[in-house]
Amino acid sequence: MTDLANLDFLVNKSQWRETRFQKRTISADLAPGEVLFRVDRFAFTANNITYAAAGDLLGYWRFFPAEEGWGRLPTMGYGDVVASTHPEVAVGTRCFGFYPMSNYLCIQPASASATSIVDGAAHRADLSLFYNQYSPVDTDPLYSAEHEDEMILMRGLFMTSFLSEDSLADNDLYGAEAVLISSASSKTSIALASRLKQTGSAQPIGLTSPGNLDFVKSLGCYDQVVEYGAIDSLPATRPVVFVDMAGSDSITRAIHTHFGSQLRHSQRIGVTHWEESPNDDALPGPEREFFFAPAQAQKRVGDWGASGFHERLSEGWTAFRDASPAWLRVERRYGREAIDPVYRDTLEGRTRPDRGQVLSLWENEQAAAGR
Ligand SMILES: NC(=O)c1ccc[n+]([C@@H]2O[C@H](COP(=O)([O-])OP(=O)(O)OC[C@H]3O[C@@H](n4cnc5c(N)ncnc54)[C@H](OP(=O)(O)O)[C@@H]3O)[C@@H](O)[C@H]2O)c1
Structure with missing residues (x-):
C-alpha cells in the first residue's frame, strides 16, 4: 500500500487564536491490530471551543497528540475504515465517533465487536470510554442515514441536556x-428547553x-426570553434553578444576586x-455545582436497565432531531479553506x-x- 497525504488542523494550546495546518504522511501499512479511518466529515x-478551554484540565488535548505546544481539537464525526489489520474490523465499516480535524485517524482497538470499537492507544488509556468508542453505523440504534449531519452536530x-433535565426532575x-x-x-x-417543555x-x-x-x-421552546442586561426585570418572587451554558462571571453574578435565596440550585455545564x-x-x-452527565447516565442505566435508558434517550432524541429543521439549517463545507473561518x-x-x-x-x- 502507498503512503497517504494527511492534513491536520492545529491550534496553539495557549493562544487559541493562532492556528495552522500541518502536512503529514500516514502509512497505510498498518501494524498488527490497527485500524485506519478516512475522516469523512x-x-x-x-x-469544540470548550474542548480547548478544558483541554489541559479534562484531557481533551490528549485524544489526538500533536507536536509540543499545539493541539488537535476533537470533534464528533464519521469515518470510514480504509485499512485494517484487526480481525474484527472490516474495511468499509463506517463509524460515528470522536475524530481529529484531519484526513485520517489510525486507532489501535482494545476491543471490537459489531456494535463498538474501542481505541486502546496508550495516550487515550485514561480518557472516558464514551469518547474512546467508535459506533459502526450499521448497528447503531440512533443512526439514520438521512440525518447524519444532525447526529454529529447535536447527538x-x-x-447532556437530556441527562441535565432528568437530574433536575430526579431532584x-x-x-x-x-x-x-x-x-x-x-x-x-435549546435541547434542554425543548426537553423541559416536552416533559x-x-x-x-x-x-x-x-x-x-x-x-x-422565535423558537417557542422558552416560556420567556430576556437579554443578559435585563436579568433584573425577571420577578424574583418564586423559586428558580439556573443551568449555565455561558460560564460568564457577570451573568452568573447577576443571577445569583438578583434571585438570592429563591435560587435553589445552580448547575454549571458550559463556557x-x-x-x-x-x-x-x-x-x-x-x-455552583458542575453537572457530570456520565454519573446521571450510570444512575439511570441502574434504575431503568440499559435498554430502558436507551429507549427513553432514543425517543427524546428522535423528537428533538425531527423538530430541528424548523430552526436549524445545516451548512456543509469542504476543503481546508472552509476550516479556519468557521x-x-x-x-x-x-x-x-x-x-x-x-x-x-x-x-x-x-x-x-x-470516490
Ligand atoms: N459539559 C458537557 O458535558 C457539555 C455537553 C454539551 C455542551 N456543553 C457546553 O454547552 C455550551 C454550548 O455548546 P453548543 O455546542 O450547544 O454551542 P453552540 O450551539 O455553538 O452555541 C453558540 C452560542 O453560544 C454563545 N457563544 C458562543 N461563542 C461565544 C463567544 N465567544 N462569546 C459569547 N457568546 C458566545 C452564543 O449564545 P448567547 O448569545 O445565547 O449567549 C452563541 O449563539 C458549550 O460551552 C459546551 O461546551 C457542555
Missing part, C-alpha cells in the same frame, strides 16, 4: 418551578445576548463566554445560532467518500 460548534449535546427541581438557561441560543440550551417538568426561561434575542424568542472566567468568590446563593467565527461568538456547521478536510463530497 465532522461537526463544529462552541462545544452529544442532546444527551424535584429543587423545589423550583422555572429553569433559567444561559446561552439560550446554543444547541445544548412539562418546569418552565424554561432563556437568557441570551441582544443579537440573538429575536431568534431565541461559551470563554473570555470571562467565572469566579465564585463571595457569590450569593447556592454553591473555527474563528465559533471562537469569537460570531456564528449564527440558526446554522449548524459540518466540515471536511476533503475538497468535495466525492473525495470525502474516497
Whole structure:
C-alpha cells in the first residue's frame, strides 16, 4: 500500500487564536491490530471551543497528540475504515465517533465487536470510554442515514441536556418551578428547553445576548426570553434553578444576586463566554455545582436497565432531531479553506445560532467518500 497525504488542523494550546495546518504522511501499512479511518466529515460548534478551554484540565488535548505546544481539537464525526489489520474490523465499516480535524485517524482497538470499537492507544488509556468508542453505523440504534449531519452536530449535546433535565426532575427541581438557561441560543440550551417543555417538568426561561434575542424568542421552546442586561426585570418572587451554558462571571453574578435565596440550585455545564472566567468568590446563593452527565447516565442505566435508558434517550432524541429543521439549517463545507473561518467565527461568538456547521478536510463530497 502507498503512503497517504494527511492534513491536520492545529491550534496553539495557549493562544487559541493562532492556528495552522500541518502536512503529514500516514502509512497505510498498518501494524498488527490497527485500524485506519478516512475522516469523512465532522461537526463544529462552541462545544469544540470548550474542548480547548478544558483541554489541559479534562484531557481533551490528549485524544489526538500533536507536536509540543499545539493541539488537535476533537470533534464528533464519521469515518470510514480504509485499512485494517484487526480481525474484527472490516474495511468499509463506517463509524460515528470522536475524530481529529484531519484526513485520517489510525486507532489501535482494545476491543471490537459489531456494535463498538474501542481505541486502546496508550495516550487515550485514561480518557472516558464514551469518547474512546467508535459506533459502526450499521448497528447503531440512533443512526439514520438521512440525518447524519444532525447526529454529529447535536447527538452529544442532546444527551447532556437530556441527562441535565432528568437530574433536575430526579431532584424535584429543587423545589423550583422555572429553569433559567444561559446561552439560550446554543444547541445544548435549546435541547434542554425543548426537553423541559416536552416533559412539562418546569418552565424554561432563556437568557441570551441582544443579537440573538429575536431568534431565541422565535423558537417557542422558552416560556420567556430576556437579554443578559435585563436579568433584573425577571420577578424574583418564586423559586428558580439556573443551568449555565455561558460560564460568564457577570451573568452568573447577576443571577445569583438578583434571585438570592429563591435560587435553589445552580448547575454549571458550559463556557461559551470563554473570555470571562467565572469566579465564585463571595457569590450569593447556592454553591455552583458542575453537572457530570456520565454519573446521571450510570444512575439511570441502574434504575431503568440499559435498554430502558436507551429507549427513553432514543425517543427524546428522535423528537428533538425531527423538530430541528424548523430552526436549524445545516451548512456543509469542504476543503481546508472552509476550516479556519468557521473555527474563528465559533471562537469569537460570531456564528449564527440558526446554522449548524459540518466540515471536511476533503475538497468535495466525492473525495470525502474516497470516490
Ligand atoms: N459539559 C458537557 O458535558 C457539555 C455537553 C454539551 C455542551 N456543553 C457546553 O454547552 C455550551 C454550548 O455548546 P453548543 O455546542 O450547544 O454551542 P453552540 O450551539 O455553538 O452555541 C453558540 C452560542 O453560544 C454563545 N457563544 C458562543 N461563542 C461565544 C463567544 N465567544 N462569546 C459569547 N457568546 C458566545 C452564543 O449564545 P448567547 O448569545 O445565547 O449567549 C452563541 O449563539 C458549550 O460551552 C459546551 O461546551 C457542555
